Each structure stands twice: as structure tokens, then as C-alpha cells.
Amino acid sequence: MQVIIGFFIILAHLVAGNLLSSLIGGFIPGSVIGMVLMFISLVTGIVKDHQIRTVATFLTDNMTMFFLPAFMGIMDLWGIIRMNIVAWVVVVVVSTLMVLLSTAFAQDGIESLLSKFRDKK
Amino acid sequence: MLLLTVGAYLLGVWVKKKSGLALLHPFLISIPVIITVLTVLDIPCKTYIEHNKLIDFLLGPCVVSLGLLLYDNRQIVVKNFIGIMTSVVVGSLIGIASVVLLVKAFGLNDIFLLSLEPKSVTTPIAMSISESIGGNVSLTAVSVVLCGFVGAVFGPLCIKIAKIKSPVSKGLSMGCASHGLGTARAIEMGAVEGAVSGLAIALMGLATAVIIPLFNLVLLHLIS
Structure with missing residues (x-):
């Protein structure tokens, strides 16, 4: 029963997210809006975390399984990827490291700025 | 077909557990297994994908469940609100802009541009x-995983060379750049790093989902 209730709550948030998403012309994916709605429901106490924990952890812990079928779809694109494989790998590697360093520097910078500000007070 | 997916996944998880290697992602085992079985039994890829619609459908609930992750770590966000929010937005913007610039520089097809933009986000959100x-969607999924490996393998080294001190920065950068795989490594760095990294997965997903359509709108405007 616990599992069904949890799944029902999660599905309800997904549906609400999809509805809102179509209202704004699909600008933001419904599942992402659903995630925010879930957070709001948890914070406001409409949903208690123990009600969804079992199902939610099952889903997030086994995420890999859910996108295995999507991976197989890559076969259709294999030709175009193989032609550009070096460029593709370079784009992903360089961009990933840029994200890593920029977030780390931003957070480190802001933290030291804030601590200096507090010291002056 | 469903049996094949679940079975291949189970095998992947089992091998990972036995080997004790954090970087041995279950997908590295599962995908070759699925490909081998499909080839041996002479089943077209399309049939396999169609029969697995049920599993595909669970990606949505998966994203919604990330809301719980956000809720569990809300104290850290409240404590470092300005820093975390700014850094996530900066990281997201840099990630999208660098993809657009690099894809253009290499003269790659637009399909690469649109599929790679969300690459630093956890797979279900990216898809x-x-x-x-x-x-x-498939190109995105594969790029996301590659991205995860890059960050998980080189991330700790980069953080060391860049002399990043704060545990929040370390966790945040690992989670923002390399989602789940980065978080697995961040957990090894420490409890704070792990928690922040997990949280970064959800925040980065949200930030990127909002920024990409706006970014593309501006880009389209600039070109025309």
C-alpha cells in the first residue's frame, strides 16, 4: 500500500507538472516542474517525506535502468557520430571541465567575499 | 524485452558491487550485454526500444523524485543560498555557452548543438x-554519461590544481559538472561534499531547464 500511495503522489505531481508545462507552451519540461512542485509539497507539509521515500529512492537509485532503452537509440545516429567523434568528445570534455571550474571558483569566491564582509561587521 | 533490460541492469549492478570500483558504471556492462543479446537473437533495435516504452515512461517519475533530494538537503541551501544559487546559474550558463561556441567552432551539425546543451544535467532531466x-534524446543520454565520467575522473584533480578550499565548492562543482557520477566521487571526499553534490544535481537540472530555452531564444534573435 505504501508503495502505491507513494507512486500515486509522484504521478500526481508529474501530471500537474505536465499540465503547467503545456500552459506555458512546453517552455520547461513537465517533469522538471513536477520536481519543483514535489519540493514545495514537501516543504509545506502537504506531502510527508515518508510517504514517498520508498518509491522515490527506488526510482533515483536505479535511474540507470530507466535510460538503457534510450541509449540503444544511439544506433540510428551511429553514422553521424562516428564521423564527428573527435569533435564530439572534445566538446563534451572541454565544456564539462569549464562547468566544473566555473562553479567551484564562483562558490569559493562568493564564500570568501561573504566572510570578509562579515569580518568587517 | 523488458526482461533483457532489467536483467542486463542487474548484471551491471552485480558486477559493480563485486568489483568495488566506483567508476564501473552499471551501464558499461548492461549496454554490451543488450547489444550482444539483440545481435545473437537477430532482433532489430527498434523492436527493443518499442517494447521498453514502459521503462522509458518511468523517467518522468524519476525526475519528480529528485524533489525529495532537494528537500533532504534544504538546510545546506538555506545556509549558503546566495553562493549556491549564483554558482549554479554561472555553471549552467558556462556549460551551455561553451557547448554552443565549441559546436560552432567545429562546424558540427545543429543536432549536436541541441543534444549537447543539457549535457551537464542528470540523464532523465537532460533527456x-x-x-x-x-x-x-539518445545522443543527449550518451553525452551526459561521457560528461559524468570526465568529471568523475578528472574532477578531483582539477579541484586540487585550482586550489579550491571550501567543501561546498568542491561538492557543488562535482554535482554541477557531472551529476550522479560526480556525486559518487564527491561522497568519497566527505559528507558535506556528497550532500552538496547531490543537491547540485537537482538545482543544475532546474537552472538548465530554465536557461536553455531563454538562451536559444536570444541566440536565435542575434542570428536573425
């Missing part, structure tokens, strides 16, 4: 973003 902006 929904890719789908809504017209990218190729």
Missing part, C-alpha cells in the same frame, strides 16, 4: 530538455 528543444 526531457533535449526532447522539448528538439535535440536527439
Whole structure:
């Protein structure tokens, strides 16, 4: 029963997210809006975390399984990827490291700025 | 077909557990297994994908469940609100802009542009973003995983060379750049790093989902 209730709550948030998403012309994916709605429901106490924990952890812990079928779809694109494989790998590697360093520097910078500000007070 | 997916996944998880290697992602085992079985039994890829629609459907609930992750770590966000929010937005912007610039520089097809933009986000969110902006969902999924490996392997070294001190910065950068795989490594660094990294997965997903369509709108405007 616990599992069904949890799944029902999660599905309800997904549906609400999809509805809102179509209202704004699909600008933001419904599942992402659903995630925010879930957070709001948890914070406001409409949903208690123990009600969804079992199902939610099952889903997030086994995420890999859910996108295995999507991976197989890559076969259709294999030709175009193989032609550009070096460029593709370079784009992903360089961009990933840029994200890593920029977030780390931003957070480190802001933290030291804030601590200096507090010291002056 | 469903049996094949679940079975291949189970095998992947089992091998990972036995080997004790954090970087041995279950997908590295599962994908070759699925390909081998399909080839041996002479089943077309399309049939396999169609029969697995049920599993595909669970990606949405998966994203919604990330809301719990956000809720569990809300104290850290409240404590470092300005820093975390700014850094996530900066990281997201740099990630999208660098993809656009690099893809243009290499003269790659637009399908690469649209499929790679959400690459630093956790796979299910990246796939929904890719789908809504017209990218190729499969190319996105594979890029996301590559991205995860890059960050998980080179991330700790980069953090050391860049002399990043704060545990929040370390966790945040690992989670923002390399989602789940980065978080697995961040957990090894420490409890704070792990928690922040997990949280970064959800925040980065949200930030990127909002920024990409706006970014593309501006880009389209600039070109025309």
C-alpha cells in the first residue's frame, strides 16, 4: 500500500507538472516542474517525506535502468557520430571541465567575499 | 524485452558491487550485454526500444523524485543560498555557452548543438530538455554519461590544481559538472561534499531547464 500511495503522489505531481508545462507552451519540461512542485509539497507539509521515500529512492537509485532503452537509440545516429567523434568528445570534455571550474571558483569566491564582509561587521 | 533490460541492469549492478570500483558504471556492462543479446537473437533495435516504452515512461517519475533530494538537503541551501544559487546559474550558463561556441567552432551539425546543451544535467532531466528543444534524446543520454565520467575522473584533480578550499565548492562543482557520477566521487571526499553534490544535481537540472530555452531564444534573435 505504501508503495502505491507513494507512486500515486509522484504521478500526481508529474501530471500537474505536465499540465503547467503545456500552459506555458512546453517552455520547461513537465517533469522538471513536477520536481519543483514535489519540493514545495514537501516543504509545506502537504506531502510527508515518508510517504514517498520508498518509491522515490527506488526510482533515483536505479535511474540507470530507466535510460538503457534510450541509449540503444544511439544506433540510428551511429553514422553521424562516428564521423564527428573527435569533435564530439572534445566538446563534451572541454565544456564539462569549464562547468566544473566555473562553479567551484564562483562558490569559493562568493564564500570568501561573504566572510570578509562579515569580518568587517 | 523488458526482461533483457532489467536483467542486463542487474548484471551491471552485480558486477559493480563485486568489483568495488566506483567508476564501473552499471551501464558499461548492461549496454554490451543488450547489444550482444539483440545481435545473437537477430532482433532489430527498434523492436527493443518499442517494447521498453514502459521503462522509458518511468523517467518522468524519476525526475519528480529528485524533489525529495532537494528537500533532504534544504538546510545546506538555506545556509549558503546566495553562493549556491549564483554558482549554479554561472555553471549552467558556462556549460551551455561553451557547448554552443565549441559546436560552432567545429562546424558540427545543429543536432549536436541541441543534444549537447543539457549535457551537464542528470540523464532523465537532460533527456526531457533535449526532447522539448528538439535535440536527439539518445545522443543527449550518451553525452551526459561521457560528461559524468570526465568529471568523475578528472574532477578531483582539477579541484586540487585550482586550489579550491571550501567543501561546498568542491561538492557543488562535482554535482554541477557531472551529476550522479560526480556525486559518487564527491561522497568519497566527505559528507558535506556528497550532500552538496547531490543537491547540485537537482538545482543544475532546474537552472538548465530554465536557461536553455531563454538562451536559444536570444541566440536565435542575434542570428536573425
